Amino acid sequence: MNRVFVHGCGVVSPAGWGIEPFCDVLDGIRHAERSALTRPDGAPLPVRRVPALEGRSCWMAHPRLRRAGPISHYAVAAAFEALGSPGQWVPMPGLQVLVCALCGGIGHSRRFFGEVLAAPSSASPILFPETVFNAPASHLGAILSNEAASTTYVSDQSGFVAALGVAADGLVQGRADSCLVVACEEADWVTAAAARQFSKGVPLSEGAAAVWLRRQPGPVELTAVTDPHPFVRGRNPAREAARIRKELGNRMGSISFTSGIPSDPDALEPQLGDGLAAAGGWACVAAIESVRRGRATAASAIVIGSNLQAIGAGFARAD
């Protein structure tokens, strides 16, 4: 009752759609392509984008996705992979869905506001609803036919790990039977331009990550979610990362993945870019997969957010 297990993961990343290409990139077998978005004056903004999906999954035909932006497609694809479903979903009572985003549906927001500035009276009513942060969660709930409340959290890269803690607590307390945690982002020139203000040489990227947690035993166990370390009182991100490593402890055979410290040898940014909220999810999925594939008996994800907090999670092979 008081243990929490990982039953599935899903990823959409600049490496491609699914966990396999994601792990291939982490293993150096393939590389995520760099590309560029263009600012209105023609200046290129480096990004790593999700490649086009080859083929067509069942879920893509759902009417809810007809007008939805890429962020919702990424969220749904990662969710279905985590749930182990190719797209034919049997509703599961008691499934809680938590979705994290930093920028949300920025493509629709940018287009809509551009129309407002150009001609307010003719701005498209089709675009505006997709600008709300919880649009991906709403679409996901509709596609999963899941009437249980879903919550969308706005956060930085740390949001996914914090949401894992909320989910695990809900499972242990019996408020949900299983919980799907999703983080998703889409790239747009306006976010690439904003990110460039703080660039550490890491291009913006996009995609999603999903982890499905249950109380029933599974191959990988969530072992810890640390206290969040908000960036107040002069706290330094690098120092907080060190504290989190210490809090999580050094298990034998443990490896770690980090997000938010590009110079760290365990950082995912050099391969995948900064996926904002999705980046925290990628670090968790990398840790989970390293355990599931037998490369380590335990692994941790240490996420240093860009502007809120640092936090970490630990995973281990379930005995």
Place this chain on the structure above:
Amino acid sequence: MDVPASEPPKIPTFMRFPLSQAPHEPVRVVVTGVGVVTALGVGKPAHSEGFRSGRSAFRPVRGFDVSHQRARMAAEVDVPDILPSTQLGARQERRLDRAGRMLLIAAAEAWSQSGWNTGLDDLPVVLGTTSGGMSLGEEFFRRISACPSQNRGQAVRVIHYQPQRQVLDLMEAFDFSGPSRIIANACASGSNAIGEAFEMIRSGRAARVLTGGYDAISQLVFAGFDSLQALSTTSCRPFDAHRDGLALGEGAAVLTLESLPAARERGATVLAEIRGYGAALDLHHLTQPHPSGVAALATMQSACAQAGIEPQDIGYLNAHGTGTPLNDAAEALAINRWAGPDAPRIPVSSTKGCIGHLLGAAGAVEAVACILALNGQWLPPGCRGVAKDPACHFPLVEGPTFTHLTHVLSNSFGFGGANASLVISRAP
């Protein structure tokens, strides 16, 4: 108010699984401080008077040009130039946008009333918002579109546009640290925030939580609702048979929640008790409720079930009541079904008829309206002179009314199908 400085025991937030602690018996959750800013004014006295009398706070929009929009009115706040004294420096205060300023003012009022000390290390904060510092995001976009290579001030706009910055501003203003959650469930965000804060204390995961919601009117959001033809071009009249849309408002409300034992131990004044929280997802459409209000019904039922009360116990229902034809019709059906034969005895109103729809702040501000009503034993009217929609089997509160209130129910429903209800009761 002189409140002893004793602190509740620190509850570790670090979770190492398997958790060694058994799930707690539910803890009673009370409100010990509230702060509120809307177009009615700043603070509780202005809102007690405004909500009790049903004062309308709409005026022509001044914040941006609406000359090309269908609708021209909103309930804008005259945000004070001088902020309450906190630990924020002058430079930090200058960087606050309109939404951040309203949030800080509401938080300062709630914090002061609660008697909480500063310097807390483990105080969770749970806030609801739909757009954070959107006006700064808009300005970033305007500037980068017009002069892409000019960066002056742009980094600050990016930072302060994000709700994370507003959370950190609160932590710095009142010198506390702890876990944070920013909920963006559209117009249910404020109620969801209070609901999640309530669950954190009820389950023993926290002894106290700072919670609430905030949103400022922005050009993007105003134009968005206008593009959907959801804004009234006459006046916002929730549950009127001839209603033609909502009106936007802005503001913030902050509540200090804590466990009843912790509040009693330090001798704090208890304003109200949060008794129940229900949430559900309406799968019907991204912007339209299911016509029969199934999710709304589910949230009201689950909030009352958690509170252990029946519809007949509810003395007042603060409806979501946006004034749009679709919302009010679905909500009326849901209330009728939820209340059944008790519907004719439950007074209902929507304070959005006075202060507009505050989006991410709506649920929190309306919770404060309910607490003020419980404390003053009156009912907040909606707008006056309403030709009641015959779909409503319940009475609408149309004028100042004093009554006996023990339990109230507050509904919040949002885009994306986010639905939430709270049961709030008189102080134990």
